[in-house]
Amino acid sequence: MKRTVIKSTGRYIPSRLVTNDDLASMMDTSDAWIRERTGIEQRYWIPEGEIVGASDLGLEATKIALDKAGWKAEELDLIIFATLSPDIFFPGPGCLLQHKLGLSSTPTIDIRQQCTGFLYGQSIADAYIRSGLARKVLFVGSEVHSTGLDKSTRGRDVAVIFGDGAAAVCFEGVETDKETGVIASVLHTAGEFAESLMLELPASRLPERGLLDCEDVARLYPTMNGSKIFKLALRRLPEVTLEVLEKAGMSLDDIDLIIPHQANLRINEAYQKTMNIPDNRIYNNIQKYGNTTAATIPLALDEVIEMGMIDTTKSTLLFVALGAGLTWAASIYRFGE
Numbered sequence: 001m002k003r004t005v006i007k008s009t010g011r012y013i014p015s016r017l018v019t020n021d022d023l024a025s026m027m028d029t030s031d032a033w034i035r036e037r038t039g040i041e042q043r044y045w046i047p048e049g050e051i052v053g054a055s056d057l058g059l060e061a062t063k064i065a066l067d068k069a070g071w072k073a074e075e076l077d078l079i080i081f082a083t084l085s086p087d088i089f090f091p092g093p094g095c096l097l098q099h100k101l102g103l104s105s106t107p108t109i110d111i112r113q114q115c116t117g118f119l120y121g122q123s124i125a126d127a128y129i130r131s132g133l134a135r136k137v138l139f140v141g142s143e144v145h146s147t148g149l150d151k152s153t154r155g156r157d158v159a160v161i162f163g164d165g166a167a168a169v170c171f172e173g174v175e176t177d178k179e180t181g182v183i184a185s186v187l188h189t190a191g192e193f194a195e196s197l198m199l200e201l202p203a204s205r206l207p208e209r210g211l212l213d214c215e216d217v218a219r220l221y222p223t224m225n226g227s228k229i230f231k232l233a234l235r236r237l238p239e240v241t242l243e244v245l246e247k248a249g250m251s252l253d254d255i256d257l258i259i260p261h262q263a264n265l266r267i268n269e270a271y272q273k274t275m276n277i278p279d280n281r282i283y284n285n286i287q288k289y290g291n292t293t294a295a296t297i298p299l300a301l302d303e304v305i306e307m308g309m310i311d312t313t314k315s316t317l318l319f320v321a322l323g324a325g326l327t328w329a330a331s332i333y334r335f336g337e
């Protein structure tokens, strides 16, 4: 049977460390508030004044993942790029990355699923691989949030939670009788909450882009109804976890490690408590990076592999996320060929 396995992972974090105290010098906030409400201690931003887009961070993560896989870019059948912070409004960063990899005709798919970008991307890779349309698929999740945040007090609820970063995963189709690779995926969207977390402009629904006045500048930054999203996460994350376990015919005891999206440590702690998950079976790194959105889950996966926290010959992982859209999703992945 054809299975979708992870051949390699890679991550790239830009060099500029930004502490909570650094943010407090830009807006009315404090290290204590950010730690207490979100668990975030620091994040990384791209170097000040440099022109760096999501495709640039994605390129660095891709080079590492391709190198670890022993693949040349030319071998890729498909590139899937997930971001909410594209280099330019269109075309998508998958096209830009493809060119930076020296490719001239490899297909690319750009997806706009924010914090669930990896889970949607993984399910697309799995569908292409299982159907025989592709054998080697590159997924890239990459975000340059820092250039698009309102760093005044007006934007402090959103600005303090996001960080820049990228991660890449090489997926490969293999023939095996074992139950390995992507075991089950569940994807959901509730567009009714789209405006609870959005970046409105530029927008095709506006009659004339040139007519924007000075007040519209605020609409060029993301806005969020944080408490609404928070409450939705507390309900949906446990729900979708149970749903994907049922789909896979598994229980939580079969899972060696859960990697949840990193939007707020308080959300993940509440999720852990609700699901009764022991500390050694859930991984959080939001303290170091903030929310890197589409990069978050593959970035954490790359870290846990590097730290030897999982056995890449047999561990079973559960990924779960919720974010703008509203989208929420979960998947179960088992290592081993």
Ligand code: ACO
Binding pocket: 028, 029, 030, 033, 034, 037, 038, 084, 114, 115, 156, 157, 158, 160, 161, 197, 225, 226, 227, 229, 230, 233, 263, 264, 267, 291, 293, 322, 323, 324
């Ligand atoms: N520093 C200091 N004070 C702040 C800050 C800040 N950075 N931000 C907000 N405040 C103030 C508010 O103005 C408010 O003051 P008031 O009581 O005088 O009006 C007070 O703190 C409480 O504000 P809340 O917004 O209610 O704070 P909350 O405890 O909800 O925390 C947060 C805000 C961290 C954003 C939280 O709501 C959250 O994490 N929500 C979920 C985010 C999420 O999961 N998003 C989805 C993923 S992201 C993606 O998909 C792209």
